[in-house]
Amino acid sequence: MPRKKKSASDISVVIPYKPRYPQTIIHPALESHRFSVLVTHRQLGKTVCAINHLLKCALQNSLPSARYFYIAPFLKQAKLIAWDYIRRFSAPIPGVKLSETELCVSLPTGAKIWLLGADNPDALRGTYADGVVLDEYAQIKPEVYDEIIRPMLLSRQGWVVFTGTPKGQNQFYQLYQAAQKAMQTDPEHWWCGVFRADETGIISPAELAELQRRTPEHLFRQEYLCDFTADAEDIFIPMDLISQACGRSYAPAELAYAPKIIGVDPARFGADRSVIFKRRGLQSYPPEIYQKIDQMQLAAHVAAAIKSFAPDGVFIDSGCGGGVIDRLRQLGFEITEVNFGSSPIKAGQYVNKRAEIWGNMKAWLEAGGALPALPELKADLCAVRYDFDAAGRLRLESKDILKARCGHSPDLADALALTFAMPVQKRSLHSCFARSDYDVL
Numbered sequence: 001m002p003r004k005k006k007s008a009s010d011i012s013v014v015i016p017y018k019p020r021y022p023q024t025i026i027h028p029a030l031e032s033h034r035f036s037v038l039v040t041h042r043q044l045g046k047t048v049c050a051i052n053h054l055l056k057c058a059l060q061n062s063l064p065s066a067r068y069f070y071i072a073p074f075l076k077q078a079k080l081i082a083w084d085y086i087r088r089f090s091a092p093i094p095g096v097k098l099s100e101t102e103l104c105v106s107l108p109t110g111a112k113i114w115l116l117g118a119d120n121p122d123a124l125r126g127t128y129a130d131g132v133v134l135d136e137y138a139q140i141k142p143e144v145y146d147e148i149i150r151p152m153l154l155s156r157q158g159w160v161v162f163t164g165t166p167k168g169q170n171q172f173y174q175l176y177q178a179a180q181k182a183m184q185t186d187p188e189h190w191w192c193g194v195f196r197a198d199e200t201g202i203i204s205p206a207e208l209a210e211l212q213r214r215t216p217e218h219l220f221r222q223e224y225l226c227d228f229t230a231d232a233e234d235i236f237i238p239m240d241l242i243s244q245a246c247g248r249s250y251a252p253a254e255l256a257y258a259p260k261i262i263g264v265d266p267a268r269f270g271a272d273r274s275v276i277f278k279r280r281g282l283q284s285y286p287p288e289i290y291q292k293i294d295q296m297q298l299a300a301h302v303a304a305a306i307k308s309f310a311p312d313g314v315f316i317d318s319g320c321g322g323g324v325i326d327r328l329r330q331l332g333f334e335i336t337e338v339n340f341g342s343s344p345i346k347a348g349q350y351v352n353k354r355a356e357i358w359g360n361m362k363a364w365l366e367a368g369g370a371l372p373a374l375p376e377l378k379a380d381l382c383a384v385r386y387d388f389d390a391a392g393r394l395r396l397e398s399k400d401i402l403k404a405r406c407g408h409s410p411d412l413a414d415a416l417a418l419t420f421a422m423p424v425q426k427r428s429l430h431s432c433f434a435r436s437d438y439d440v441l
Contacts, residue, residue: 013059013093017052020045020202022195027053030161033191037179038163039172041197041224046163050133051085053161057131058111059093063156066111066130071149073139075117079103081135082115118144129158137162138172166228169239173228174379181375197224229382236358236386236396241365242378248370250283258282259312259426263418264302265411266295266321268399274298275415276305282364284419286372287412295323299331306333313424317414338421340414351395353421358384358396360420361413380413 019027023045030036030053040046054068070086072078086105090096095108103115111130116123118140129152134140145160153160162179164172182190197203203211203224212220221230229239258281267274267290276288288301302324306314316325318337328335344356361369371377385397403409 015052015055015089016092017048017089019049019052022193022200023049026193026195029191029193030159031057034157034159034189035179035182035191036159036161037176037190037192038161039176039192039194039226040163040165041195041200041203041226042165043197044195044200044202047081047135048085050135050161050163051082052089054113054131054133055086055089055093057159058107058113059109061109061111061130063130064110066109066156067128068111068113068131069124069129070113070115070133070135071118071140071144072115072135073117074119075103075115077136078115078117086113086115121148124148124152128152128155130156131158132160134160134162136164137175138164138167138170140171142171142175166222166226166230168222168230169228169235169379169382171379174375176228177375177378194226196226234385234387235382236384237362237365237381239378239382241362242371242381245365245369245371246373246378248282248368250281250370255281255283257426259424260309261419261424262302262305262309262311262314263415263421264298264314264316264321264324265415265418266298266317266324267291267293267411268320268409272409273411275411276302277412277415277419278305278309278311279416279419282368283370284372284416286374287377287415289412295321296327299324299327302328303331303333312427313419313422315418315421317418336422338418348391349393351389351393354414354417355386355394355396357417357420359394361417364420374412377412377416380410381416383410384413 026038026049030038038046050070054070058066058068070078070082072081083100083103087098090098090105090107093107097106098104099106105113107113118134121144125148129149132149132152134145134149149160152158162172162175166173176192179190179192183192197208208224211224215223218230221227260278260280263277263279265275265277274290274293278285278287288305290298290301302314302316313336314333315336315338318325318339319341321337325335325337338353338357340352340354342353344350344353346356350356350359365371384402387395389395399409399414
Protein backbone atom coordinates (compact mmCIF):
# COMPACT_ATOMS: atom_id res chain seq x y z
CA MET A 1 0.00 0.00 0.00
CA PRO A 2 1.55 3.36 -1.01
CA ARG A 3 2.52 5.66 1.80
CA LYS A 4 0.43 8.80 2.19
CA LYS A 5 2.32 12.06 1.88
CA LYS A 6 2.56 13.99 5.10
CA SER A 7 0.54 17.17 5.32
CA ALA A 8 2.07 20.43 6.45
CA SER A 9 0.39 20.05 9.84
CA ASP A 10 2.01 16.62 10.37
CA ILE A 11 5.55 18.03 10.25
CA SER A 12 7.32 19.84 13.05
CA VAL A 13 10.76 21.05 12.01
CA VAL A 14 13.28 23.45 13.49
CA ILE A 15 15.38 24.93 10.69
CA PRO A 16 18.92 25.86 11.86
CA TYR A 17 18.40 29.52 11.12
CA LYS A 18 18.23 32.35 13.63
CA PRO A 19 17.20 35.62 12.01
CA ARG A 20 19.10 38.73 13.05
CA TYR A 21 18.17 42.33 12.54
CA PRO A 22 16.95 43.34 9.98
CA GLN A 23 15.80 39.82 8.99
CA THR A 24 13.51 40.00 12.02
CA ILE A 25 11.71 42.85 10.27
CA ILE A 26 11.99 41.49 6.75
CA HIS A 27 10.44 38.04 7.35
CA PRO A 28 7.10 39.27 8.80
CA ALA A 29 6.83 41.78 5.94
CA LEU A 30 7.45 39.12 3.27
CA GLU A 31 4.95 36.75 4.89
CA SER A 32 2.19 39.35 5.03
CA HIS A 33 2.48 40.80 1.51
CA ARG A 34 2.06 39.27 -1.91
CA PHE A 35 4.48 41.62 -3.71
CA SER A 36 7.69 42.64 -1.95
CA VAL A 37 10.70 44.70 -3.08
CA LEU A 38 13.75 44.25 -0.88
CA VAL A 39 16.71 46.62 -1.45
CA THR A 40 19.75 45.70 0.63
CA HIS A 41 23.41 46.49 1.09
CA ARG A 42 26.10 43.90 0.44
CA GLN A 43 26.59 41.23 3.13
CA LEU A 44 23.16 41.75 4.69
CA GLY A 45 22.27 38.10 4.09
CA LYS A 46 19.39 38.57 1.67
CA THR A 47 19.94 35.19 -0.01
CA VAL A 48 19.88 33.35 3.32
CA CYS A 49 16.73 35.29 4.16
CA ALA A 50 15.14 34.39 0.82
CA ILE A 51 15.99 30.67 1.03
CA ASN A 52 14.52 30.35 4.51
CA HIS A 53 11.43 32.25 3.45
CA LEU A 54 10.97 29.74 0.62
CA LEU A 55 11.48 26.78 2.92
CA LYS A 56 9.03 28.03 5.54
CA CYS A 57 6.34 28.81 2.98
CA ALA A 58 6.81 25.45 1.26
CA LEU A 59 6.54 23.52 4.54
CA GLN A 60 3.42 25.38 5.62
CA ASN A 61 1.60 25.14 2.30
CA SER A 62 -1.26 22.61 2.44
CA LEU A 63 -2.08 22.82 -1.28
CA PRO A 64 -1.14 19.78 -3.39
CA SER A 65 2.15 19.81 -5.31
CA ALA A 66 3.22 23.29 -4.21
CA ARG A 67 5.96 24.82 -6.36
CA TYR A 68 8.48 27.47 -5.41
CA PHE A 69 11.35 29.02 -7.33
CA TYR A 70 14.55 30.88 -6.51
CA ILE A 71 15.74 32.67 -9.68
CA ALA A 72 19.11 34.40 -10.08
CA PRO A 73 20.30 36.18 -13.25
CA PHE A 74 22.25 33.08 -14.33
CA LEU A 75 21.90 29.38 -13.53
CA LYS A 76 25.54 29.07 -12.43
CA GLN A 77 25.03 32.06 -10.17
CA ALA A 78 21.93 30.48 -8.60
CA LYS A 79 23.87 27.30 -7.84
CA LEU A 80 26.90 29.14 -6.49
CA ILE A 81 24.92 31.53 -4.31
CA ALA A 82 21.99 29.48 -3.06
CA TRP A 83 22.51 25.71 -3.36
CA ASP A 84 24.71 25.31 -0.29
CA TYR A 85 22.28 27.39 1.75
CA ILE A 86 19.20 25.41 0.76
CA ARG A 87 21.03 22.13 1.37
CA ARG A 88 22.16 23.25 4.84
CA PHE A 89 18.85 24.67 6.04
CA SER A 90 16.73 21.81 4.67
CA ALA A 91 18.96 19.08 6.18
CA PRO A 92 16.89 18.62 9.42
CA ILE A 93 13.65 18.07 7.50
CA PRO A 94 12.67 14.36 7.67
CA GLY A 95 12.33 12.75 4.25
CA VAL A 96 13.76 15.68 2.31
CA LYS A 97 15.26 14.80 -1.09
CA LEU A 98 17.84 16.89 -2.91
CA SER A 99 18.76 16.67 -6.59
CA GLU A 100 21.89 18.64 -7.38
CA THR A 101 21.48 17.76 -11.05
CA GLU A 102 18.09 19.48 -11.21
CA LEU A 103 18.87 21.93 -8.37
CA CYS A 104 15.61 20.86 -6.77
CA VAL A 105 14.54 20.18 -3.18
CA SER A 106 11.57 17.85 -2.65
CA LEU A 107 9.87 18.14 0.74
CA PRO A 108 7.83 15.40 2.41
CA THR A 109 4.68 17.51 2.02
CA GLY A 110 4.96 17.19 -1.77
CA ALA A 111 6.20 20.75 -2.21
CA LYS A 112 9.28 21.43 -4.35
CA ILE A 113 11.77 24.28 -4.55
CA TRP A 114 13.84 24.83 -7.70
CA LEU A 115 16.90 27.00 -8.23
CA LEU A 116 16.92 28.47 -11.74
CA GLY A 117 18.61 31.11 -13.88
CA ALA A 118 16.84 33.95 -15.69
CA ASP A 119 19.16 33.29 -18.63
CA ASN A 120 16.82 30.43 -19.62
CA PRO A 121 13.37 31.76 -18.72
CA ASP A 122 11.54 29.62 -21.26
CA ALA A 123 12.12 26.62 -18.96
CA LEU A 124 9.41 28.12 -16.72
CA ARG A 125 6.71 28.52 -19.34
CA GLY A 126 3.56 26.50 -18.84
CA THR A 127 3.93 25.86 -15.10
CA TYR A 128 2.56 27.55 -11.98
CA ALA A 129 4.15 28.95 -8.85
CA ASP A 130 3.10 29.39 -5.26
CA GLY A 131 6.04 31.71 -4.62
CA VAL A 132 9.05 33.15 -6.49
CA VAL A 133 12.19 34.96 -5.39
CA LEU A 134 13.89 37.05 -8.09
CA ASP A 135 17.36 37.73 -6.71
CA GLU A 136 19.66 40.48 -8.06
CA TYR A 137 16.69 41.78 -10.03
CA ALA A 138 18.75 44.68 -11.43
CA GLN A 139 20.46 42.11 -13.67
CA ILE A 140 17.28 40.35 -14.83
CA LYS A 141 15.44 41.53 -17.93
CA PRO A 142 12.02 42.91 -16.94
CA GLU A 143 10.18 40.82 -19.56
CA VAL A 144 11.12 37.69 -17.58
CA TYR A 145 8.71 38.80 -14.87
CA ASP A 146 6.14 40.49 -17.11
CA GLU A 147 5.81 37.69 -19.66
CA ILE A 148 6.68 34.54 -17.69
CA ILE A 149 6.70 34.87 -13.88
CA ARG A 150 3.56 36.97 -13.45
CA PRO A 151 1.32 34.52 -15.37
CA MET A 152 2.74 31.66 -13.26
CA LEU A 153 1.31 33.26 -10.11
CA LEU A 154 -2.27 33.50 -11.32
CA SER A 155 -3.76 30.06 -10.66
CA ARG A 156 -2.44 29.79 -7.07
CA GLN A 157 -2.43 33.51 -6.20
CA GLY A 158 1.30 33.16 -5.68
CA TRP A 159 3.67 35.72 -4.19
CA VAL A 160 6.91 37.23 -5.48
CA VAL A 161 9.92 38.84 -3.82
CA PHE A 162 12.18 41.12 -5.86
CA THR A 163 15.51 41.59 -4.14
CA GLY A 164 18.91 43.01 -4.89
CA THR A 165 21.45 45.80 -4.50
CA PRO A 166 21.15 48.96 -6.63
CA LYS A 167 23.04 49.04 -9.91
CA GLY A 168 22.08 52.44 -11.24
CA GLN A 169 18.70 53.63 -12.41
CA ASN A 170 17.46 50.58 -14.29
CA GLN A 171 14.37 48.39 -14.04
CA PHE A 172 15.07 47.61 -10.36
CA TYR A 173 15.01 51.33 -9.62
CA GLN A 174 11.82 51.67 -11.65
CA LEU A 175 10.25 48.80 -9.72
CA TYR A 176 11.39 50.32 -6.42
CA GLN A 177 9.68 53.60 -7.30
CA ALA A 178 6.51 51.80 -8.36
CA ALA A 179 6.52 49.76 -5.13
CA GLN A 180 6.82 52.90 -3.03
CA LYS A 181 3.75 54.29 -4.74
CA ALA A 182 1.88 50.98 -4.45
CA MET A 183 2.55 50.90 -0.70
CA GLN A 184 0.42 54.04 -0.43
CA THR A 185 -2.41 52.86 -2.66
CA ASP A 186 -2.38 49.10 -1.95
CA PRO A 187 -0.56 48.49 1.35
CA GLU A 188 -2.30 45.16 1.87
CA HIS A 189 -0.45 43.59 -1.06
CA TRP A 190 2.71 45.66 -1.55
CA TRP A 191 5.75 46.19 0.66
CA CYS A 192 9.09 47.84 -0.04
CA GLY A 193 12.08 47.85 2.29
CA VAL A 194 15.49 49.54 2.00
CA PHE A 195 18.31 48.54 4.35
CA ARG A 196 21.57 50.52 4.31
CA ALA A 197 24.84 49.41 5.85
CA ASP A 198 25.04 52.53 8.02
CA GLU A 199 21.65 51.63 9.53
CA THR A 200 21.60 47.84 9.99
CA GLY A 201 24.75 47.48 12.11
CA ILE A 202 25.69 44.23 10.35
CA ILE A 203 28.99 45.74 9.24
CA SER A 204 30.82 47.37 12.14
CA PRO A 205 31.33 51.15 11.99
CA ALA A 206 35.12 50.70 11.83
CA GLU A 207 34.89 48.19 8.96
CA LEU A 208 32.38 50.38 7.14
CA ALA A 209 34.67 53.39 7.49
CA GLU A 210 37.54 51.34 6.06
CA LEU A 211 35.36 50.26 3.14
CA GLN A 212 34.45 53.86 2.47
CA ARG A 213 38.11 54.89 2.40
CA ARG A 214 39.12 52.12 0.01
CA THR A 215 36.07 52.05 -2.29
CA PRO A 216 35.28 54.60 -5.02
CA GLU A 217 32.63 56.97 -3.70
CA HIS A 218 29.91 56.13 -6.22
CA LEU A 219 30.46 52.39 -5.70
CA PHE A 220 30.35 52.70 -1.92
CA ARG A 221 27.12 54.71 -2.08
CA GLN A 222 25.59 52.16 -4.43
CA GLU A 223 26.72 48.92 -2.78
CA TYR A 224 26.50 49.89 0.90
CA LEU A 225 24.17 52.90 1.13
CA CYS A 226 21.65 51.54 -1.42
CA ASP A 227 21.85 54.73 -3.50
CA PHE A 228 20.29 54.19 -6.92
CA THR A 229 21.69 57.52 -8.15
CA ALA A 230 25.27 56.90 -7.00
CA ASP A 231 26.62 55.96 -10.42
CA ALA A 232 25.50 59.26 -11.90
CA GLU A 233 28.74 60.95 -12.94
CA ASP A 234 28.07 60.02 -16.56
CA ILE A 235 24.27 60.18 -16.47
CA PHE A 236 23.24 62.79 -19.03
CA ILE A 237 20.06 64.01 -17.32
CA PRO A 238 20.26 63.87 -13.51
CA MET A 239 17.33 62.69 -11.43
CA ASP A 240 17.08 66.00 -9.54
CA LEU A 241 16.35 67.81 -12.80
CA ILE A 242 13.71 65.24 -13.73
CA SER A 243 12.03 65.38 -10.32
CA GLN A 244 11.81 69.16 -10.50
CA ALA A 245 10.20 68.93 -13.94
CA CYS A 246 7.63 66.42 -12.68
CA GLY A 247 6.61 68.91 -10.02
CA ARG A 248 5.80 71.68 -12.53
CA SER A 249 2.78 72.40 -14.69
CA TYR A 250 1.51 75.32 -16.76
CA ALA A 251 -1.94 76.76 -17.27
CA PRO A 252 -3.31 76.85 -20.85
CA ALA A 253 -3.06 80.64 -20.92
CA GLU A 254 0.68 80.41 -20.28
CA LEU A 255 1.09 78.23 -23.36
CA ALA A 256 -1.19 80.11 -25.74
CA TYR A 257 1.55 81.25 -28.11
CA ALA A 258 3.76 78.14 -27.92
CA PRO A 259 3.82 75.63 -30.81
CA LYS A 260 2.35 72.16 -30.48
CA ILE A 261 4.62 69.25 -31.40
CA ILE A 262 4.28 65.47 -31.59
CA GLY A 263 7.19 63.01 -31.38
CA VAL A 264 6.77 59.36 -32.36
CA ASP A 265 9.23 56.57 -31.55
CA PRO A 266 8.10 53.32 -33.26
CA ALA A 267 9.07 50.02 -31.64
CA ARG A 268 12.31 48.46 -32.84
CA PHE A 269 11.80 44.90 -31.54
CA GLY A 270 9.06 42.81 -29.93
CA ALA A 271 9.58 43.94 -26.33
CA ASP A 272 10.05 47.62 -27.21
CA ARG A 273 7.26 50.15 -26.98
CA SER A 274 5.82 52.44 -29.64
CA VAL A 275 5.31 55.86 -28.09
CA ILE A 276 3.47 59.03 -29.13
CA PHE A 277 4.51 62.09 -27.12
CA LYS A 278 2.79 65.50 -27.25
CA ARG A 279 4.34 68.76 -26.12
CA ARG A 280 3.34 72.42 -26.18
CA GLY A 281 6.16 74.78 -25.27
CA LEU A 282 7.27 74.08 -21.71
CA GLN A 283 4.46 71.57 -21.07
CA SER A 284 4.61 67.91 -22.08
CA TYR A 285 1.64 65.60 -21.75
CA PRO A 286 1.20 61.92 -20.77
CA PRO A 287 2.37 59.77 -23.70
CA GLU A 288 0.42 57.12 -25.56
CA ILE A 289 2.26 53.80 -25.19
CA TYR A 290 1.63 50.74 -27.35
CA GLN A 291 3.17 47.28 -27.44
CA LYS A 292 2.99 44.58 -30.10
CA ILE A 293 1.20 46.63 -32.74
CA ASP A 294 2.20 46.81 -36.40
CA GLN A 295 3.13 49.96 -38.28
CA MET A 296 -0.28 50.41 -39.88
CA GLN A 297 -1.96 50.27 -36.46
CA LEU A 298 0.56 52.77 -35.08
CA ALA A 299 -0.04 55.05 -38.09
CA ALA A 300 -3.76 55.03 -37.27
CA HIS A 301 -3.05 56.06 -33.67
CA VAL A 302 -0.71 58.84 -34.83
CA ALA A 303 -3.32 60.09 -37.31
CA ALA A 304 -5.88 60.25 -34.51
CA ALA A 305 -3.41 62.15 -32.31
CA ILE A 306 -2.72 64.65 -35.10
CA LYS A 307 -6.44 65.28 -35.64
CA SER A 308 -7.13 65.82 -31.93
CA PHE A 309 -4.00 67.78 -31.00
CA ALA A 310 -3.56 69.84 -34.22
CA PRO A 311 0.23 70.03 -33.93
CA ASP A 312 2.51 72.52 -35.68
CA GLY A 313 5.09 69.79 -36.25
CA VAL A 314 5.24 65.97 -36.23
CA PHE A 315 8.58 64.16 -35.97
CA ILE A 316 8.97 60.39 -36.39
CA ASP A 317 12.09 58.24 -36.02
CA SER A 318 12.79 56.99 -39.53
CA GLY A 319 15.01 54.14 -38.34
CA CYS A 320 12.03 51.91 -37.57
CA GLY A 321 9.13 54.06 -38.66
CA GLY A 322 9.38 54.02 -42.45
CA GLY A 323 6.02 52.32 -42.85
CA VAL A 324 4.35 54.70 -40.41
CA ILE A 325 5.77 57.74 -42.21
CA ASP A 326 4.71 56.46 -45.66
CA ARG A 327 1.17 55.69 -44.51
CA LEU A 328 0.67 59.07 -42.85
CA ARG A 329 1.92 60.87 -45.95
CA GLN A 330 -0.50 58.83 -48.03
CA LEU A 331 -3.24 60.14 -45.75
CA GLY A 332 -2.12 63.71 -46.46
CA PHE A 333 -0.33 64.53 -43.21
CA GLU A 334 2.85 66.59 -43.15
CA ILE A 335 5.52 64.51 -41.42
CA THR A 336 9.20 65.17 -40.72
CA GLU A 337 11.33 62.04 -40.51
CA VAL A 338 14.28 62.04 -38.15
CA ASN A 339 17.36 59.85 -38.49
CA PHE A 340 19.02 59.58 -35.07
CA GLY A 341 22.37 58.82 -36.71
CA SER A 342 22.32 61.78 -39.13
CA SER A 343 24.39 64.94 -38.85
CA PRO A 344 23.28 67.44 -36.20
CA ILE A 345 22.66 71.14 -36.80
CA LYS A 346 25.42 71.91 -34.31
CA ALA A 347 28.01 69.61 -35.82
CA GLY A 348 30.84 70.89 -33.65
CA GLN A 349 28.95 70.24 -30.41
CA TYR A 350 27.23 66.87 -30.94
CA VAL A 351 28.26 63.59 -32.57
CA ASN A 352 24.89 62.94 -34.17
CA LYS A 353 21.26 64.01 -34.29
CA ARG A 354 20.21 61.89 -31.32
CA ALA A 355 22.80 63.54 -29.06
CA GLU A 356 21.64 66.95 -30.27
CA ILE A 357 17.95 66.44 -29.64
CA TRP A 358 18.68 65.01 -26.19
CA GLY A 359 20.83 68.08 -25.57
CA ASN A 360 17.90 70.29 -26.61
CA MET A 361 15.60 68.32 -24.30
CA LYS A 362 17.97 68.75 -21.35
CA ALA A 363 18.16 72.51 -22.02
CA TRP A 364 14.34 72.57 -22.10
CA LEU A 365 14.20 70.89 -18.68
CA GLU A 366 16.70 73.38 -17.31
CA ALA A 367 14.57 76.22 -18.74
CA GLY A 368 11.50 75.03 -16.83
CA GLY A 369 10.05 72.14 -18.85
CA ALA A 370 7.22 70.21 -17.20
CA LEU A 371 6.93 66.40 -17.31
CA PRO A 372 4.15 63.95 -16.48
CA ALA A 373 5.08 62.08 -13.28
CA LEU A 374 5.45 58.62 -14.83
CA PRO A 375 7.95 56.20 -13.22
CA GLU A 376 8.84 54.63 -16.58
CA LEU A 377 9.53 58.05 -18.12
CA LYS A 378 11.75 59.03 -15.19
CA ALA A 379 13.64 55.77 -15.53
CA ASP A 380 14.13 56.30 -19.28
CA LEU A 381 15.34 59.89 -18.92
CA CYS A 382 17.93 59.20 -16.24
CA ALA A 383 19.22 55.95 -17.72
CA VAL A 384 21.22 57.33 -20.65
CA ARG A 385 24.96 57.83 -20.17
CA TYR A 386 27.25 60.10 -22.14
CA ASP A 387 30.87 60.90 -22.92
CA PHE A 388 32.85 62.98 -25.42
CA ASP A 389 34.65 61.87 -28.56
CA ALA A 390 38.21 62.81 -29.53
CA ALA A 391 36.93 66.04 -31.07
CA GLY A 392 35.18 67.04 -27.84
CA ARG A 393 31.68 66.41 -29.19
CA LEU A 394 28.98 65.06 -26.88
CA ARG A 395 28.10 61.43 -27.53
CA LEU A 396 25.24 59.44 -26.01
CA GLU A 397 25.34 55.76 -25.10
CA SER A 398 23.77 53.79 -27.96
CA LYS A 399 20.29 52.34 -27.60
CA ASP A 400 21.62 48.81 -28.08
CA ILE A 401 24.19 49.18 -25.30
CA LEU A 402 21.64 50.81 -23.03
CA LYS A 403 19.16 48.01 -23.66
CA ALA A 404 21.79 45.38 -22.89
CA ARG A 405 22.66 47.19 -19.66
CA CYS A 406 19.19 48.11 -18.42
CA GLY A 407 17.05 45.48 -20.13
CA HIS A 408 14.91 47.94 -22.09
CA SER A 409 15.12 50.73 -24.63
CA PRO A 410 14.38 54.36 -23.53
CA ASP A 411 11.38 54.57 -25.84
CA LEU A 412 9.41 57.15 -23.84
CA ALA A 413 12.39 59.50 -23.49
CA ASP A 414 13.31 59.15 -27.17
CA ALA A 415 9.75 60.02 -28.19
CA LEU A 416 9.85 63.18 -26.08
CA ALA A 417 13.32 64.02 -27.42
CA LEU A 418 11.95 63.83 -30.97
CA THR A 419 9.81 66.89 -30.24
CA PHE A 420 13.11 68.83 -30.19
CA ALA A 421 14.37 67.55 -33.54
CA MET A 422 13.98 70.87 -35.40
CA PRO A 423 12.83 74.41 -34.55
CA VAL A 424 9.04 74.66 -34.91
CA GLN A 425 7.05 77.86 -35.35
CA LYS A 426 3.46 78.21 -34.32
CA ARG A 427 1.02 78.44 -37.19
CA SER A 428 -0.88 81.60 -36.38
CA LEU A 429 -2.92 84.22 -38.18
CA HIS A 430 -1.22 86.75 -35.94
CA SER A 431 2.34 86.55 -37.18
CA CYS A 432 3.51 89.06 -34.61
CA PHE A 433 2.90 86.47 -31.94
CA ALA A 434 4.45 83.56 -33.85
CA ARG A 435 7.48 82.12 -32.12
CA SER A 436 9.90 79.27 -32.56
CA ASP A 437 9.80 76.33 -30.22
CA TYR A 438 13.46 76.98 -29.50
CA ASP A 439 12.56 80.41 -28.08
CA VAL A 440 11.74 78.63 -24.81
CA LEU A 441 15.27 77.22 -24.46
